[in-house]
Amino acid sequence: MLKGKEYMTGQQQPLVAEFEADIESEYALCIAQLQKAKQAIEWATTDLTEQHQNLANSEIDAIRKYWHDRLEALINLVSWRQPKLLQHLNEKYLKDIH
Numbered sequence: 001m002l003k004g005k006e007y008m009t010g011q012q013q014p015l016v017a018e019f020e021a022d023i024e025s026e027y028a029l030c031i032a033q034l035q036k037a038k039q040a041i042e043w044a045t046t047d048l049t050e051q052h053q054n055l056a057n058s059e060i061d062a063i064r065k066y067w068h069d070r071l072e073a074l075i076n077l078v079s080w081r082q083p084k085l086l087q088h089l090n091e092k093y094l095k096d097i098h
Contacts (some may be wrong), residue, residue: 001082023078024089030071031093037064 001023002016040060046053078086 001086003081019074023074023085024045026074028072029088030067030074031097034064034069034071035097037061037067 001020005013005016008016037060041057041064044053044057044060046056048056075086078089
């Protein structure tokens with residue numbers, strides 16, 4: 001996926017190969033964690049006051065934002081270099097997300 005591998009040193013090439021091998025699992029991890037964060041807020045039923053519930057949800061939303069930003073960085077990297085891979089990942093992991 002990444003370009004210029006033929007110009008990379010022996011130290012750089014394994015890093016690129018490992019990164020490329022981990023792209024799909026990273027994408028899947030981000031999607032799964034986003035789903036968990038969304039569900040944690042949607043399913044939160046407690047006896048807390050509204051203020052405390054909002055505080056708790058705000059913290060969960062901060063975690064959700066972390067996973068969103070991580071996924072967005074991966075998407076930006078892959079979309080320019082290999083759009084067909086991104087299309088495959090979207091179809092595989094986003095098909096059941098509402």
